Amino acid sequence: MKITFELNGALTTVDSPPLARFLDVLRDTLGLTATKEGCGEGECGTCSILVDGEVVNACLLPAIQVFGRSVETLESLSDPAGPLSKLQESLLATDGAQCGICTPGMVMAGTAFLRQLKATGAQPCDRSIRQAIAGNLCRCTGYSKIIEGIKMAAAQGTPQESAHD
Amino acid sequence: MNPKIVGTRVPRDDGRQKVTGESLYVDDIDIPGMIYGTTVRSPVASAKVVSVDWDEGYDWTGIVRVTAKDIPGENSLPLLIDDQKILADRRILHMHEPIALLACSDPTRLREARGHVRLRYKSQPMVSQIEDSLEAEVKVFGADNVFKDIQISKGDPATILPKCHHRLEESYITGHQEHLYLEPQGMIGAWQDGVLTLTGSLQCPYYVHKAMKAVFGLKDDEVRVNQAVTGGGFGGKEEYPSLLAAHVALLARKSGTPVKMVYERAEDMCATTKRHPSEVTIHGGVDEDGHLLALDVDVVLDGGAYCTLSPVVLSRAVLHAISAYRCDHVAVRGRVVATNTPPNGAFRGFGAPQTIFAMERMMDLIAETVGISPAEVRCRNHLQNGDSTATGQILQQGVSAGAVLQKALDASDFHSKWEAYQGSHSNRNRRGIGIALFMHGCGFTGHGERDLKSRAALRLFLDPQGKPRAQVLASTTDIGQGMRTTFRQIAAETLGIAFEQVELAPANTAGVPNSGPTVASRTCMVVGGLVAEAGKGCLQELGFSGTTSEVELAAALASTGAVTCEREYEPPPGLVWDDKNYRGSAYPTYGFGCTICEVEVDAVTFETRILDVVTCQDVGRAIHPSIVEGQIEGGTVQALGFAGFEKVVMHDGTMRNHDVSNYVIPTAADIAPIRVLIHEEPYSGGPFGAKGIGEMPMDGGAPAYVAAVSQAAGVSFQQVPILAEDVFAELLKKKAVKRS
Ligand code: FES
Ligand code: FES
Numbered sequence: 039m040k041i042t043f044e045l046n047g048a049l050t051t052v053d054s055p056p057l058a059r060f061l062d063v064l065r066d067t068l069g070l071t072a073t074k075e076g077c078g079e080g081e082c083g084t085c086s087i088l089v090d091g092e093v094v095n096a097c098l099l100p101a102i103q104v105f106g107r108s109v110e111t112l113e114s115l116s117d118p119a120g121p122l123s124k125l126q127e128s129l130l131a132t133d134g135a136q137c138g139i140c141t142p143g144m145v146m147a148g149t150a151f152l153r154q155l156k157a158t159g160a161q162p163c164d165r166s167i168r169q170a171i172a173g174n175l176c177r178c179t180g181y182s183k184i185i186e187g188i189k190m191a192a193a194q195g196t197p198q199e200s201a202h203d
Numbered sequence: 204m205n206p207k208i209v210g211t212r213v214p215r216d217d218g219r220q221k222v223t224g225e226s227l228y229v230d231d232i233d234i235p236g237m238i239y240g241t242t243v244r245s246p247v248a249s250a251k252v253v254s255v256d257w258d259e260g261y262d263w264t265g266i267v268r269v270t271a272k273d274i275p276g277e278n279s280l281p282l283l284i285d286d287q288k289i290l291a292d293r294r295i296l297h298m299h300e301p302i303a304l305l306a307c308s309d310p311t312r313l314r315e316a317r318g319h320v321r322l323r324y325k326s327q328p329m330v331s332q333i334e335d336s337l338e339a340e341v342k343v344f345g346a347d348n349v350f351k352d353i354q355i356s357k358g359d360p361a362t363i364l365p366k367c368h369h370r371l372e373e374s375y376i377t378g379h380q381e382h383l384y385l386e387p388q389g390m391i392g393a394w395q396d397g398v399l400t401l402t403g404s405l406q407c408p409y410y411v412h413k414a415m416k417a418v419f420g421l422k423d424d425e426v427r428v429n430q431a432v433t434g435g436g437f438g439g440k441e442e443y444p445s446l447l448a449a450h451v452a453l454l455a456r457k458s459g460t461p462v463k464m465v466y467e468r469a470e471d472m473c474a475t476t477k478r479h480p481s482e483v484t485i486h487g488g489v490d491e492d493g494h495l496l497a498l499d500v501d502v503v504l505d506g507g508a509y510c511t512l513s514p515v516v517l518s519r520a521v522l523h524a525i526s527a528y529r530c531d532h533v534a535v536r537g538r539v540v541a542t543n544t545p546p547n548g549a550f551r552g553f554g555a556p557q558t559i560f561a562m563e564r565m566m567d568l569i570a571e572t573v574g575i576s577p578a579e580v581r582c583r584n585h586l587q588n589g590d591s592t593a594t595g596q597i598l599q600q601g602v603s604a605g606a607v608l609q610k611a612l613d614a615s616d617f618h619s620k621w622e623a624y625q626g627s628h629s630n631r632n633r634r635g636i637g638i639a640l641f642m643h644g645c646g647f648t649g650h651g652e653r654d655l656k657s658r659a660a661l662r663l664f665l666d667p668q669g670k671p672r673a674q675v676l677a678s679t680t681d682i683g684q685g686m687r688t689t690f691r692q693i694a695a696e697t698l699g700i701a702f703e704q705v706e707l708a709p710a711n712t713a714g715v716p717n718s719g720p721t722v723a724s725r726t727c728m729v730v731g732g733l734v735a736e737a738g739k740g741c742l743q744e745l746g747f748s749g750t751t752s753e754v755e756l757a758a759a760l761a762s763t764g765a766v767t768c769e770r771e772y773e774p775p776p777g778l779v780w781d782d783k784n785y786r787g788s789a790y791p792t793y794g795f796g797c798t799i800c801e802v803e804v805d806a807v808t809f810e811t812r813i814l815d816v817v818t819c820q821d822v823g824r825a826i827h828p829s830i831v832e833g834q835i836e837g838g839t840v841q842a843l844g845f846a847g848f849e850k851v852v853m854h855d856g857t858m859r860n861h862d863v864s865n866y867v868i869p870t871a872a873d874i875a876p877i878r879v880l881i882h883e884e885p886y887s888g889g890p891f892g893a894k895g896i897g898e899m900p901m902d903g904g905a906p907a908y909v910a911a912v913s914q915a916a917g918v919s920f921q922q923v924p925i926l927a928e929d930v931f932a933e934l935l936k937k938k939a940v941k942r943s
Contacts, residue, residue: 065230071224071227071230072224073224074228074230074385074386074434075230076385076863077862077863078467078468079468079863081862082385082863084385112224116223118223122219122223126222126223129218129222130214130218130219130222131214132829133215133685133829133830133832134222135215135218135222136435136683136837137384137386137433137434137435138217138220138222138226138434138683139385139434139435141221141222164876168871169871169872172870173870175385175868176385176837177382177383177384177435177437177841177868178435178833178837179833180837180838180840180841180874181840181871181874182832182877183829183836184871185871185876
């Protein structure tokens, strides 16, 4: 069936079985491979995307569920060779990406968290950041440098809007 | 000369691609005409194969089918002893052993087709654990199930031990650990004009190269191996990818199209290698002040169904059994035995975390017996310059055990916390603090490096703008540990040019020399050292004795043309190793570390909360401090996972909890900030003084965590992992809790 939704700011229609995994629609149909599959069972967070601003595991998401909604993937945050989002910059500065396979999901979860901070005016602390990314596993970093990166981005006034915003 | 690039936090070479998602991992790569492959696996742990047939009622059109009969030469995967089959043909030795391969352009049909392969077999008795393997009533390997038996002896422990003031005996157990690299194993294979090209998630391109040459009878230039961006390895992508490579190559050969195979998570957890479970028994003898006088250590590792790298893992295990302590009378015996479980293999630390866990818990027992603190017993016994190891290696210099111990003790406020937490078990939330002191041999064991003859090269040339540029040619891979960045720093510093003016040749066996595998904490220290030497060689060829100005370098390159210099590893002078008797210099140098962990145990839910972790580690020289911190933080958290979270439930030869929901690794919310203190005791044989750091962080977390939980709970644990249910069970045994 035809499913129309907003993808990274652009109206998009895909032809997909309604129950197809949205992760496969992204990666295989649309060729957007930044979103990864670490487990396929909703536990690792490497497939994290934003649907109407909320963090969602694309591996558990039936394609039909995005109908009429707004989807953001990591590709929305920067253009090739273009400027990076503040969070991406901060993660570069803190060395928050080692093997990098968790990074796309981390960046999306972190972006949602930073937007929420901005909306509520709350100050981030170690604990709230840890909670915000508790659904995103990282096997390499031990999390410290990812948390530092999120903290650094938050301190810079959370201009974490994507290049398309 | 003051280094300008070494020791700084330059932006990571591949950082931008990683934070933007532009990095291409194997599953992101698409080749025209490529189809997908899958593996049909054994549903039984021990059996005789009667036949492998295809369901005749099923429509096999468009599905490529491969069994052992399609293997052109020997059905064995070349590694240490070549015992592992590429596809089981006569005997099945473990659950999920590959028996057939399928490929198809439609992944959905592929999954369906897996259910239509008919395996007929006769079940055989199985060996599921170490005890049964040692009894050897059922044979999995050879006459006695022992893959390797190693003994180390120093002094006369048999005479000294009975005379010691205190004699202690305890046994320690560690479980399997799953790597859980977040990118599952994956490989693409393609044949063109008789040349096999493999692109995969892997640590060691030349391992795959060598294995494929043997399996398909190919020449050096008929196999090309590329490393795709690799989403974590930790040893799990050291030897295993060769099997995957053989599988995709067989499918691609039969189908005539490129074939991609990426494991599903459950498949990866069930079928691939894990950390060797261990049983270590230590008899220790000390004087009345707790000085070590004699040690007798028995180590048994569970190797699983095939040998893989088990003998080498055992070697590192026994060589780290006495860890960072001085003892004149030592006997260590190690065996690695076969069971009908999936083969175990390389995992960060490579046997050392298992024996170090045992030795550290023994040190705690000694402290308790003698009546001194765990810190004090370590202060009294740690190695110092001039001491000798269990193999009789005299450590002339660079022994930083005392320094890292002191720094960690100070930073963690260990003494006062430990005092305060002694015997305070009345509250609901009970605290404890634990310490581990450890060392890790850098690089390959014994003559390993000498025999490998690793090579790396540098090419220095002028770019179109007339600026000097350098290219590093090495086959070691970046698997997230930052090797690309570190090598560029080493080359830039050596040549006296900017970081931006150095690039890395792709890790492809067709274009770079064999630098040996990306393992054993050797990449920076050994291969990075070759890069530095090659850089010096380039400068010499241009007539310079050291670094010079960019203008002069450019002028020299303009008149001479590009220069390339390759260097081969030469062991440092005086490194003598007797592999038969396990005597001499086991490693060129050692890193030392101390980890202190503070926890709170809830006496009602039995959950453990980590409050603080301090770790001080000697890296020789931190080429890139953030990368080094990242290795230490990540490795320490992996070690805490090994200690308190990650339990592989192995039942009837299979991992029952083969999913990320039931095999739990630490999340950000489970972990306290890891406070890292870098200690630098330069090693003259490493580039700019660097030692290895990849594995050492895995060594200390488990004993420190278990000691902390033991103090908090008021019961002493001798195994990992310990989960809430284990704390409960132990307290129940001690009647410290009432059954409700
Ligand atoms: S792949 Fe979706 S949560 Fe792991
Ligand atoms: S950087 Fe490797 S899993 Fe996070």
